[in-house]
Amino acid sequence: MTTPLPNVSTKHVLLWINSHLLCYKGRVIAAIFALFTAAIAWLLLGQGIKYAVDSGFISASSDTLNQATLLVLIITVIACMATYARFYLMTWLGERVSADIRKQVYSHLLALPPSFFAELRTGEVISRFTSDTTVIQTVVGMSLSMTLRSIVTFIGALALMTFSSPLLTFCVVVAVPAVLVPIRVLAPQVRRYAKASQDKVADLGARIDESLHEIMTVQAYTAESAERMHFSNKVEMAMEVAKKRIHYRSLLIGCIMCISMTAIIFIAWVGARQVLDGAMTVGELSAFLFYAVMAGGSVATISEVIGEVQRGVGASERLYELLTTEPDIKSDNSQDIVPKVKPGKAVQIEIEHVNFSYPNSSPLFNDLNIKIQAGERLALVGASGAGKTTLFQLLMRFYDPSAGQILFNGLPINKMPLQGLRQHIAVVTQEPVVFANTVLENIRYGQPQASDEDVIKAAKQAFAHEFIDNLDKRYHTQLGERGVKLSGGQKQRIAIARAILANRPILLLDEATSALDAKSERMVQQAIDRLMVGKTSIVIAHRLATVQHADRILVLDKGKVLASGDHATLMKSDTLYREYAELQLLS
Known part of the structure; x- marks a missing residue:
């Protein structure tokens, strides 16, 4: 706002x-x-x-x-x-x-x-x-x-x-x-x-x-x-x-x-x-x-x-x-508090009594409480409008809750400088963003000082090196506006390589394989598995493979957590999850 x-x-x-x-x-x-x-x-x-x-x-x-x-x-x-x-x-x-x-x-x-x-x-x-x-x-x-x-x-x-x-x-x-x-x-x-x-x-x-x-x-x-x-x-x-x-x-x-x-x-x-x-x-x-x-x-x-x-x-x-337009969300540089996180180490996330509603809309979250352990892989499942994407936006402070707080390693994120907060988070979206620049500059977008060797290493880990190597100018190829020269799977792998290179302790992943063909999905899923190692990962799940690899699944409906557990447990105990799984995850 x-x-x-x-x-x-x-x-x-x-x-x-x-x-x-x-x-x-x-x-x-x-x-x-x-x-x-x-x-x-x-x-x-x-x-x-x-x-x-x-x-x-x-x-x-x-x-x-x-x-x-x-x-x-x-x-x-x-x-x-x-x-x-x-x-x-x-x-x-x-x-x-x-x-x-x-x-x-x-x-x-x-x-x-x-x-x-x-x-x-x-x-x-x-x-x-x-x-x-x-x-x-x-x-x-x-x-x-x-x-x-x-x-x-x-x-x-x-x-x-x-x-x-x-x-x-x-x-x-x-x-x-x-x-x-x-x-x-x-x-x-x-x-x-x-x-x-x-x-x-x-x-x-x-x-x-x-x-x-x-x-x-x-x-x-x-x-x-x-x-x-x-x-x-x-x-x-x-x-x-x-x-x-x-x-x-x-x-x-x-x-x-x-x-x-x-x-x-x-x-x-x-x-x-x-x-x-x-x-x-x-x-x-x-x-x-x-x-x-x-x-x-x-x-x-x-x-x-x-x-x-x-x-x-x-x-x-x-x-x-x-x-002169002033944002409602401002960086608190006065206290300059940032979580003490060693490179490659995961972060514990706590969402405590959070209330939130969009302007001119009815409340979405009301007393939301979630605790995510450091290094945990958490999958979010729910229908459209359940609050999955909104949760991502609150974690990155694109919006602030009207009540309650979110903590990283015990520190409230509203007391952290915005830049310091967001440097803890890597994001891979369902529709990956590729800029009208070279492959090199796209991959090192979140780590501008990275060397060419580091970029190539990240591309290999994301299974992107092979197709990049076949481009006209390899890593110096201009990808065009919004990555028009790449297929959907290739853009996803570029985005994953970017997140791997950034090496941030929290990963927010809006299921990146839902719109891909079988071969691309398999390669992207392997890249995601590598990316999630040693990170606190929150994934919006659209595929069965995602929830099966998750440590825990949360079932969201209209801003509320209705159930929590692994896939097998929820299939037996939760009717809503079973219906959603049969319609979405297993389709």
Whole structure:
């Protein structure tokens, strides 16, 4: 169980992004310096134009005109070099911050329990990593830079305009509040629909992830048309939200451009009247109009990128929600208690008075008590919903009981660091997990420091070496997504080799042979027998061979232990076990 996704404020998001930027203070300072240098150079260009017009062109002095032209050229070169530096540094910062955010959020997600991913679809999480971080990258690397540059340019242009003509500058200042009105009114709507648009795109990603991963089921049930229709509906829903975002952003840009250009035209008219009256020179008017165009362009740029900035804030909020999601199950590192277990030694497990229920469900376990001796092989038998898999999840602390406790060698597992707890447990599931990596990396997934020789030894013990040796690149063969290049029995043996190499004292085994052919089952069963030596093993049983090899069998029904004993005893004494055995184990 996890805390629901929190509501976050723009302030928190901006502080979060700023904390990442502060890790690269040198580059940030260099980028700001380049930004100011470029802005000042472009502003000085107006003074060069004024000098060229009044001293060179109007006075008909070719030497002065040449000098002014050279000055303007030098200023332009400096401005271009500074622009390159600004663009490079800010783009680098955008890429770097985006990469750091991906790593930070991914690291946090790995600490969240499976219950979190049962509520939030994997496809949506993937969308937040891809599309949302790309938006942040664009905002930090480009939009933020353009906004800062435009603000600096606007302030500088306004100052130089005041120096050239206070009257015309007053006209500009009067026009500025009119420009701010659409920003104030429309920008929140842009941000709102930008976030909603990202959410809809995330829904699309989730649907694609789900349908393509289960493509065989989709095609087997000829559900292609239904999937196309469902996906098309989601695309259209995303488009409807995007249309609203586009509408408000376009309206924002159009309003600002209209107000800005109207103001510039009016100011140009007033300036021309002043030149005719002799109140200012042609060069001063040229410089003033140059600055007015720069100021108007800056406001227009701000209006354009403000939509991207709002979209970036919305995308950042979605990622920050993931980062600030707190799991209900936390590692207790303060006491740092771990059971004292020697390598290869088994662990005693005690389940004492445990109560548990899933959210919004009726209680599953009520005062459950089980004691498993160190080195014991315990088989769990029962119908679906009896609580077998839930017991595994409680042992690994994917969930915590509402009452009671679970102990390893006398120590409560809720007092142990999560990593220390789970390093005592190896798991082999009915549907083994094989990653899109090499055979080597798949086997040593639980023991990353293991040598190649150790991996090969574990593969031989799991009866996997023979088929691995026949692969194209043997242990360096890429197995494809979800081990698509392997058969079911081969994947099981890879998973068992992984557990053998990890060499952990507790083994949780969801019967690994139930879906295999006779030959594969025999080989996998031999591998399992080797794996269980010297370990405390709990097996969810689906086959007779499993229960016959068990030291003890527990019959579970609706979260309660109804009977305990070996196979022969239970066949005689327990009706429920006998019925289950005849239907499942002996079939």
